[in-house]
Amino acid sequence: MEKIFLIDDDEGLIHFLSRFFERKGYEVTTCLSGPEAVRIIQHESFDLILLDYKMPESNGIDILTRIRAAQVKTPVILMTAYGSTDIAIEAMKRGAYDYLVKPFERKELSRIVSEALQVNRQMKEIVRLPDAEPDGRPLPISGELQIIGNSKKMQEVYKLIGQVAESDVSVMITGESGTGKELVARAIYHHSTRKDKPFIAINCAAIPENLFESELFGYERGAFSGAERTHIGKIERCNGGTCFLDEIADMSLSTQAKLLRVLQEGEFERLGGSQTIKVHVRIIAASNKDMEMEVRQGRFRADLFWRLKIITIHLPPLRERTEDILLLADYFLSRFSREYAKSVRYLSEAARKKLKTCPWPGNVRELENCIRRAILITTGDFLSEDHFIFSAQEEGKPLSRLSREQLMDRLRIKLEAIIPEVLHLSEDGIHANIMEMVEETLIRMALKECGGNQVHAAKLLGISRNTLRHRLKKMEEKSLLS
Ligand SMILES: Nc1ncnc2c1ncn2[C@@H]1O[C@H](COP(=O)(O)OP(=O)(O)OP(=O)(O)O)[C@@H](O)[C@H]1O
Ligand SMILES: [Mg+2]
Structure with a gap:
């Protein structure tokens, strides 16, 4: 069970937040004073800390610094009153993960918290390389992942990881889907000198192009309509740490240009901002595409590619x-x-x-x-x-022709493969959408397997033909609406 620590002198807010998180299944510890909180964090570890900036008898920045020193990897979310954005940004420079402006909405709270917890998991779950003695059976320890494989090709991979982990160079990881690129990126992080600094993974293909640049580089208040507060992007948040850019081939050309500047000059500007921000971030990129082809076809900048590929780790297919x-x-x-x-x-x-x-x-x-x-x-x-x-x-x-049992098995495999990702996303509201999405996937697969025959598909799904027809009608209406 993930543990959240709430620090605020406002008893009403503490009460609300405790209930909010307990209902979601987290273990909650609360504290009404800064100095007391500092004592607690000395002997208890947490997965996430929510800290009120302004409390009597303590200075928020001082408390933050002491929390950071005691629990290097635990994300801290600062809660500040309206109008103190500058303080919040100053706090982020000193290692806060993000900030919430009071009063905040549940949706905003949920979003920031689940993102921070995800980052916490990736930072704390250690990825081990195989021991030097290859004949010992792999014994997984909980809270740890291990890279498995004794083949010559994997031995080469381990050697490369060992060679590059401690240096600060960028790394490009290539290989087919499912070969372990993300796992290797995380292993490099855990074996690097930056292991106590942030690790943030970003999937360049998962975020719509128009939002991606602001996710990566942040924006100033008023940069575009809807930009109500300054947003610190992932690159800035990751300062001093490691940023994993997954599926980098999907990054737009304009974002590539900005990333190149980060790599070459260590600087960038937030969207709508004029102040140049200095950062020192290690980039690990991955792609399952043929990058040289992407460059040849003009979809990927040659200069960025050359810079990234100096160290390339290729993962062989199974x-x-x-x-x-x-x-x-x-x-x-x-x-x-x-x-x-x-x-x-x-x-x-x-x-x-x-x-x-x-x-x-x-x-x-x-x-x-x-x-x-x-x-x-x-x-x-x-x-x-x-x-x-x-x-x-x-x-x-x-x-x-496959039997019904076999078809059902294949459906299950497809769904099981996405379940963990779905569960990590599940939050108020999003949940219903996900269920709908899963349902639709299932129905589409069943129809495809049965060559569009609704009677067979219904049988395969174990529902009546009427139910299937009803669902299809709903799906059709929805697609007309969107
Ligand atoms: N050598 C390995 N030992 C143990 N587990 C592995 C190994 N390689 C991959 N895995 C596991 O297989 C799954 C897929 O790996 P990963 O997500 O790293 O692949 P990927 O190359 O990033 O794939 P994609 O291109 O589809 O994103 C993960 O659950 C990972 O933990
Ligand atoms: Mg991956």
Whole structure:
């Protein structure tokens, strides 16, 4: 359970915030005075701290500095009164993660808090490299991730990580989807001299282009309509730390130009601002696209690419290191068995053979999801080959008609793969949308599998044809509205 520490002398607000967070399933500790809060943080660790800036008998900046010293990685969100934005920005320079202007809305609170908690998770969950002794079985420790694989190609990867981690150079990570690029980026961070500084991951493809630049570089109040307060961008927030730019090929050309300036001169301006801000951020970029092709076709700046690619770590697809498949399978088996409180202990010989010969087009992520799913559905203490059903395409055979069971399995795999991401997003309001989205995905997949035949699709989904028709009508109305 994630732990939140609330520090404010306003008892009413403390009461409201405690209830708000407890309902969401967080463990909450509260404190009404600064000096007392400083005592508490000496012996208790938290995942997030909300700190009121203005309290009697204490200076907010001083409290912040002491919290930062005691809990380097815990994000601190400063709460300030209207009109004290300058103080808040000063506090961010001293290591606060973000600020909230009182009175704030629940939506704003939720957004900032869930973002900060996500950053906290990524900073605190250590990614370990394999030990020098490769024959020890991987033993996952909770709160830690481990990079698994003994193949020669992976050994090369570990060597490179070791060589570059401690230097401050930018790193480019390439490889197909699901090969572990993000994991490697996090490993570099955890082994770097910046490991006590912020780590922020940004997916360049996930944020709409018109918002991306302001997310990255921030904006001044009044920079555009709706910019009610100064917003500190991720780059500035990450000062001194490491910024992971995932799917960098999707970054627009104008943002690329600004990023290049950050890399070359260590400076930028917030949107709508004239003041030049100095930063020192280490960039780790990743892409599953052919970057040279992107450059040739004019979608990616050549100068930025040259600057990023000086150190390139390429992650081989799983099919090129088949000797790692079973190591990974065993690792995921023990991890998920513990995570889902199951006592699954091993893979049958036939299952091992099946896993080893699958081409794994989705790489490690696909293998991980396969094992996760098998552990969830099994009732015994081992996994047999029947727990792993691949589509004919994946097994290299021509496509044949699949049974209903097999179709359902594939639907489940697709959904299970997105569940963790969905759960991290789930918040008031967003929840309903997500359920709708999942439902629609399921319906679309079922229809596709059944060649558009509604009777079959309804049967596959286990709902009546009428229900399906009703849902389809709703989907149609929605798409007309949007
Ligand atoms: N060598 C490995 N050992 C253990 N787990 C791994 C390894 N490689 C990948 N994984 C796991 O597989 C999943 C996918 O990895 P990751 O997200 O790093 O891939 P990616 O290359 O960033 O993929 P994409 O391009 O689709 O974003 C993650 O859950 C990660 O923890
Ligand atoms: Mg990734």
